[in-house]
Amino acid sequence: MHVIYGGTFDPIHHGHLRLAIELKERLGVSEVSLVPCHIPPHRGSTDASSAQRLDLLRLAVADEPGLVVDDRELARSGASYTADTLRQLREQLGEHEPLVMVVGTDAFAGFDRWREWEKIPQLAHVVVVKRPGPALEPLGVPAKLLQERGVSSADQLHSAPGGYCLELDPPLLDISATGIRERILSGRSPRYLLPDPVWQEIRRLGLYGACPDENF
Template sequence: MHVIYGGTFDPIHHGHLRLALEISDRLEVVPINLVPCHIPPHRGDTGASAEQRLRLLELALAGEAQLRVDERELKRAGASYTADTLRQLREELGPEHPLTMVVGTDSFASFDRWREWQSIPELAHIVVVRRPGAELDPDGLPAAMLAERRVSDPQALHGQPCGLMLDLQLPLLEISATGIRERIEAGRSPRYLVPDSVWQEIRRQGLYRACPDGNF
């Protein structure tokens, strides 16, 4: 099974990495493919460029066999839409290979406003990771879709190419990329929230208004 976990990763942090490893263990899939988006369609500009975010990801994943970076959205012009990425992967993998995408409840709550959202279950399975404080509207379309397609056993995703949904409650590290950017901009250290190699590179490049000469 091929699994993708997309996001801006602006910057990549231990919350992202721990979640990806949990998914790898629960689904018994190696590697999990982290897909940084080029231009996120549902938010403003990123704090770091695509190239800078990719560099931070590569540093964070160095030596980690369970995780891998997939650069495909960074190489595509324009906004990054999930349906386009899944369609490209489906062409590469073939019609019968199980394909799964990972999304948090905070993002999935607006799933019915994603471009071509109705086609996504026909391209891939969806793993919905429960996030504290991000509940689905029980009367909304995303909740109805989850109820209709939900399976309880992760192994079910291995048995068919697409169309199923798995609702997972995982031990999460409540770390916010927004909070990390704000902390750096305020001159405070994000150490232990991000890998040391990532923090060193942020300082080296002066990302998020970090002071390269700061004693952090």
């Protein structure tokens, strides 16, 4: 089973990494692929370039063999649409290999506004990670998808190439990329919120308003 966990990762931090490990263990796979978005279609531009975010992500997972980086969205021009990524992966994996995409409840709440959203369950399983915040609108399309396609066990995802939805409620670290960017911009240290090699590279490049000369 192939599992992808996408995002802007602006920057990658321990919350992202811990969730990826939880996914690997709970879904019973040997690897989780982190897929950095090139141009996010549902938010403004990122603070770091796609190439810089990719480099930070590679630094973050360098010592963890269970986490790998998939840069396919950076190789495509234009906005990064999930359906395009899944279609490309399906062609690569074949029609029988189980394929899983991971999304948080906050993003899944707008699932029916994604481009070609109806085709996504045909291409892959959808794992919805519960996040703090409002519940899904009971009569909305995302909630109906969970009801109609929902399964109770990760084992069921291994039995089909796609089409199922699974909700997971793993422990989440209360860390946000927005908070890290704000902390760096205000001259405060983000250390222990993200891997040290990532923080060192952010300082070296002066990303997010970091001052390379500061000694945190």
